[in-house]
Amino acid sequence: MNLIKPRKHLLGLAVALCFASSALADNEAFIYQSSDAGALEGNTAEITQTNTGGNVNLAVIEQTGLLNYSSILQNGLWLEGYSFNTGNDNSVRLEQFADWHIAYSEIIGDDNIVTITQDGFYNQTEVIIEGNTNDAVVLQLGEVNEAFATFIGDVNVAEIEQNGNANWTNAGFTGNDNMFFSFQEGNDNQAGMFNLFGNANEFEAEQFGDQNVAGVIGLTGDNNAVYVQQDGLANAFIARSVSGNNNVVDIKQDGFDNVFLVEPLDGDNNMVLIDQTGDSNLVEAPIGLVGNDNLIDMRQDGIENYALITTDGDGHNLTLYQNGELNNAEMSLSGDSNDGVIYSFGNANYAGIVLDGSTNRAEINQLGDDNFALIDVIGDDNEILVAQSGDLNEILINSEVAVSMNTIDVEQSGDLNLVDMLVEGSRNIADILQQGDGNWVLGNNGYFALSGDNGTVAINQIGNDNLVLGEQFGNGNIMNITQLGDFNTAIVTQN
Numbered sequence: 142m143n144l145i146k147p148r149k150h151l152l153g154l155a156v157a158l159c160f161a162s163s164a165l166a167d168n169e170a171f172i173y174q175s176s177d178a179g180a181l182e183g184n185t186a187e188i189t190q191t192n193t194g195g196n197v198n199l200a201v202i203e204q205t206g207l208l209n210y211s212s213i214l215q216n217g218l219w220l221e222g223y224s225f226n227t228g229n230d231n232s233v234r235l236e237q238f239a240d241w242h243i244a245y246s247e248i249i250g251d252d253n254i255v256t257i258t259q260d261g262f263y264n265q266t267e268v269i270i271e272g273n274t275n276d277a278v279v280l281q282l283g284e285v286n287e288a289f290a291t292f293i294g295d296v297n298v299a300e301i302e303q304n305g306n307a308n309w310t311n312a313g314f315t316g317n318d319n320m321f322f323s324f325q326e327g328n329d330n331q332a333g334m335f336n337l338f339g340n341a342n343e344f345e346a347e348q349f350g351d352q353n354v355a356g357v358i359g360l361t362g363d364n365n366a367v368y369v370q371q372d373g374l375a376n377a378f379i380a381r382s383v384s385g386n387n388n389v390v391d392i393k394q395d396g397f398d399n400v401f402l403v404e405p406l407d408g409d410n411n412m413v414l415i416d417q418t419g420d421s422n423l424v425e426a427p428i429g430l431v432g433n434d435n436l437i438d439m440r441q442d443g444i445e446n447y448a449l450i451t452t453d454g455d456g457h458n459l460t461l462y463q464n465g466e467l468n469n470a471e472m473s474l475s476g477d478s479n480d481g482v483i484y485s486f487g488n489a490n491y492a493g494i495v496l497d498g499s500t501n502r503a504e505i506n507q508l509g510d511d512n513f514a515l516i517d518v519i520g521d522d523n524e525i526l527v528a529q530s531g532d533l534n535e536i537l538i539n540s541e542v543a544v545s546m547n548t549i550d551v552e553q554s555g556d557l558n559l560v561d562m563l564v565e566g567s568r569n570i571a572d573i574l575q576q577g578d579g580n581w582v583l584g585n586n587g588y589f590a591l592s593g594d595n596g597t598v599a600i601n602q603i604g605n606d607n608l609v610l611g612e613q614f615g616n617g618n619i620m621n622i623t624q625l626g627d628f629n630t631a632i633v634t635q636n
Contacts, residue, residue: 168190168192168198168199168200168217169198169199169200170188170190170199170200170201171200171201172186172188172201172202172203172211173203174186174202174203174204174205174206174209175204175205175206176205176206176207176209176228182207182208183204183206183207183208183209183210183228183230184204184206184208184209184210185209185210185211186202186204186210186211186212187211187212187213187214188200188202188212188213188214189214189215190213190214190215190216190217190220191215191216191217192216192217192218197218197219197220197221198215198217198218198219198220198221199220199221200213200215200221200222200223201222201223201224202223202224202225203224203225203226204225204226204227204228204231205227205228206227206228207228207229207230208228208229208230209226209228209230209231209232210231210232210233211224211226211231211232211233211234212233212234212235213234213235213236213237213244214236215236215237215238215239215242216237216238216239217238217239218239218240218241219239219240219241220237220238220239220241220242220243221242221243221244222235222237222242222243222244222245223244223245223246224245224246224247225246225247225248226246226247226248226249226250226253227248227249227250228249228250229250229251229252230250230251230252230253231248231250231252231253231254232253232254233246233248233253233254233255233256234255234256234257235255235256235257235258236257236258236259237258237259237260237261237264238259238260238261239260239261240261240262240263241261241262241263242259242261242263242264242265243264243265244257244259244264244265244266244267245266245267245268246267246268246269247269247270248269248270248271248272248275249270249271249272250271250272251272251273251274252272252273252274252275253270253272253274253275253276254275254276254277255268255270255275255276255277255278256277256278256279257277257278257279257280258279258280259279259280259281259282259283259286260282260283261282261283262283262284262285262305263283263284263285263286264281264283264285264286264287265286265287265288266279266281266286266287266288266289267288267289267290267291268288268289268290268291268299269291270290270291270292270293270294270297271292271293271294272293272294273294273295273296273297273316274294274295274296274297275292275294275296275297275298276297276298277290277292277297277298277299277300278299278300278301279299279300279301279302279310280301280302281301281302281303281304281305281308282303282304282305283304283305284305284306284307284327285305285306285307285308286303286305286307286308286309286310287308287309287310288301288303288308288309288310288311289310289311289312290310290311290312290313290321291312291313292312292313292314292315292316292319293314293315293316294315294316295316295317295318295319295339296316296317296318296319297314297316297318297319297320298319298320298321299312299319299320299321299322300322300323301321301322301323301324301332302323302324302325303323303324303325303326303327303330304325304326304327305326305327306327306328306329306350307327307328307329307330308325308327308329308330308331309330309331309332310323310325310331310332310333311331311332311333311334311335312333312334312335312344313334313335313336313337314334314336314337314338314339314342315336315337315338315339316338316339317339317340317341317362318339318340318341318342319337319339319342319343320342320343321334321342321343321344321345322343322344322345322346323344323345323346323347324346324347325346325347325348325349325350325353326347326348326349326350327349327350328350328351328352328373329350329351329352329353330348330350330353330354331353331354331355332346332348332354332355332356333354333355333356333357333358333379334356334357334358334360334367335357335358335359336358336359337357337359337360337361337362337365338361338362339361339362340362340363340364340365340385341362341363341364341365342360342362342365342366343365343366343367343368344357344365344366344367344368344369345367345368345369346368346369346370347369347370348369348370348371348372348373348376349372349373350372350373351373351374351375351376351396352373352374352375352376353371353373353375353376353377354376354377354378354379355369355371355376355377355378355379356377356378356379356380356381357379357380357381357383357390358379358380358381358382359381359382359383360380360382360383360384360385360388361383361384361385362385362388363385363386363387363388363408364385364386364387364388365385365388365389366388366389366391367380367388367389367390367391367392368391369391369392369393370392370393370394370395371392371393371394371395371396371399372394372395372396373395373396374396374397374398375396375397375398375399376394376396376398376399376400377399377400377401377402378392378394378400378401378402379402379404380402380403380404380406381402381403381404382404382405383403383405383406383407383408384406384407384408385407385408385411386408386409386410386411386432387408387409387410387411388406388408388411388412389411389412389414390403390406390411390412390413390414391412391414392414392415392416393416393417394416394417394418394419394422395417395418395419396418396419397419397420397421398419398420398421398422399417399419399421399422399423400422400423400425401415401417401422401423401424401425402425402426403425403426403428403429403430404426404427404428405426405428405429405430405431406426406429406430406431406432406435407430407431407432408431408432408435409432409433409434409435409454410433410434410435411430411432411435411436412435412436412437412438413430413435413436413437413438414437414438415437415438415439415440416439416440417439417440417441417442417443417446418442418443419442419443420443420444420445420465421443421444421445421446422441422443422446422447423446423447423448424439424441424446424447424448424449424450425447425448425449426449426450426451427449427451428451429450429451429452429453429473430450430451430452430453430454430457431452431453431454432453432454433454433455433456433457433476434454434455434456434457435452435454435456435457435458436457436458436459437450437452437457437458437459437460438460439459439460439461439462440461440462440464441461441462441463441464441465441468442463442464442465443464443465444465444466444467445465445466445467445468446463446465446467446468446469447468447469447470448461448463448469448470448471449470449471450471450472450473451472451473451475452472452473452474452475452476452479453475453476454475454476454479455476455477455478455479455498456476456477456478456479457474457476457479457480457481458479458480459472459474459479459480459481459482460481460482460484461482461483461484462484462486463483463484463485463486463487463490464486464487465486465487466487466488466489467487467488467489467490468485468487468489468490468491469490469491470483470485470490470491470492470493471492471493471494471495472493472494472495472503473494473495473497474494474495474496474497474498474501474503475497475498476497476498476501477498477499477500477501478499478500478501479496479498479501479502480501480502480504481494481496481501481502481503481504482503482504482505482506483504483505483506484506484507485505485506485507485508485509485512486508486509487508487509488509488510488511489509489510489511489512490507490509490511490512490513491512491513491514491515492505492507492512492513492514492515493514493515493516493517494515494516494517495516495517495519496516496517496518496519496520496523496525497519497520498519498520498523499520499521499522499523500521500522500523501520501523501524502523502524502525502526503516503523503524503525503526504525504526504527505526505527505528505529506527506528506529507528507529507530507531507534508529508530508531509530509531510531510532510533511531511532511533511534512529512531512533512534512535513534513535513536513537514527514529514534514535514536514537515536515537515538515539516536516537516538516539517539517540517541518538518539518540518544518547518564519540519541519542519544520544521544521545521546521547521566522545522546522547523544523547523548524547524548524550525538525547525548525549525550526550526551527550527551527552528551528552528553529552529553529554529555529558530553530554530555531554531555532555532556532557533555533556533557533558534553534555534557534558534559535558535559535560535561536551536553536558536559536560536561536562537561537562538551538560538561538562538563538564539561539562539563539564540563540564540565540566542565543565543566543567543592543593544564544565544566544569545566545567545568545569545593546567546568546569547564547566547569547570548569548570549562549564549569549570549571549572549573550572551571551572551573551574552573552574552575552576553574553575553576553577553580554575554576554577555576555577556577556578556579557577557578557579557580558575558577558579558580558581559580559581559583560573560575560581560582560583560589561583561588561589562588562589562590562591563588563589563590564590564591564592565592565593566592566593567593567594567595567596567615568593568594568595568596569591569593569596569597570596570597570598571591571596571597571598571599572598572599573598573599573600573601574601574603575600575601575602575603575604575607576603576604577604578604578605578606579604579605579606579607580602580604580606580607580608581607581608581609582600582602582608582609582610582611583608583610584609584610584611584612584632584634589609589610589611589612590612590613590614591612591613591614591618592613592614592615593614593615593618594615594616594617594618595615595616595617595618596613596615596618596619597618597619597620597621598611598613598618598619598620598621599620599621599622600620600621600622600623601622601623601624602622602623602624602625602626602629603625603626604625604626605626605627605628606626606627606628606629607624607626607628607629607630608629608630608631609622609624609629609630609631609632609633610632610634611631611632611633611634612634612635613633613634613635613636614635614636615636618635620633620635
């Protein structure tokens, strides 16, 4: 929340100072400078205030002209500074020490530089720049700090560093080639980039503490990069209304109860990298990626992790690694030539992939106990690979509509494995390998049915107490069953 009021009119400010002189009872400073047309040199203004035992200090500088320089140094309690510059080649430096600070700088022109340093608690900073080739650096030390930066122009740079608790910072850009860096250390930190239009922008944030929030809201442009590292408890990253091409989002979260939310990322050739370490982490992108040739690489290491990613477009590449217990992963790929892979290493994992389109590929690898894999297929020429190693594994493959020329490859290693499959269509191929005890491949509405014409099914069971019922409907189908072990039963029905 922006707690700094907009700049007052100088006349009104002077009147306010006159009426408030008795109340302030301490240092006050006001400087106004202007350069006429044709002036060879600009203005220079410096204000130094030292009042360690006072109450309220105030310094105001406004400059209009060329080659302006303004500097405010304050040392005391309840200090306020302001600097307004209009012109070219302006430089502003504000330094404040003690407890209750407000620093505010507004520049309109080119090649401007603003540096604000605050020390104490309850600091606030607002920097507003309109022009090109601007540079703003804000350093805050203490608690309950707030920093704001707004750029309208090109080739802008903002660097903000905060050290303390309950810090907040954001930067809004309108232009090209902007960069925003933020470093926060403490608890309840928040950093974000909002309403950014342009290309080749960069946002970097490092947050150490609990309940940190970092986000990018309203980013439109190409070749932008977002790098966020969060270390603590209950961290969150939010990307909303991000559109463009060749963007990179790289998020690393280390702690407990971390959250990654995307709503949505729209464009082509984007890269999203997610690394979560800890317990109860969440990745959720219900709207997900909209566009073509995007890449998502997710890693979750901990207990009770959950991930949901949805894509709409062609040529997406999604990979998810989960290492821990009670993990849950879901992917939905809509379009053609998409690739979705889920690796689960742990106990009681669930993995589900929905393919809606043609020439898509789905792969699920589960290593652990009580795993369950679900694949829903809508479309043709898809490739499905499922491998499970552990106990009580179950695979369900289903097609709600008739599909053709899909390839299904299933391998299970462990005890009490189960394959349920209902695929309707023609020229589909299924290859099932089960190694262990008590394996099943069901049928007779239980379901193992591969409907259509010219389908091929190969089932190989190695172990004891295996059962195959099976069913196949259509013409020109082939079913090949091999059972090695004891107490095996095979019943085949083809129509």
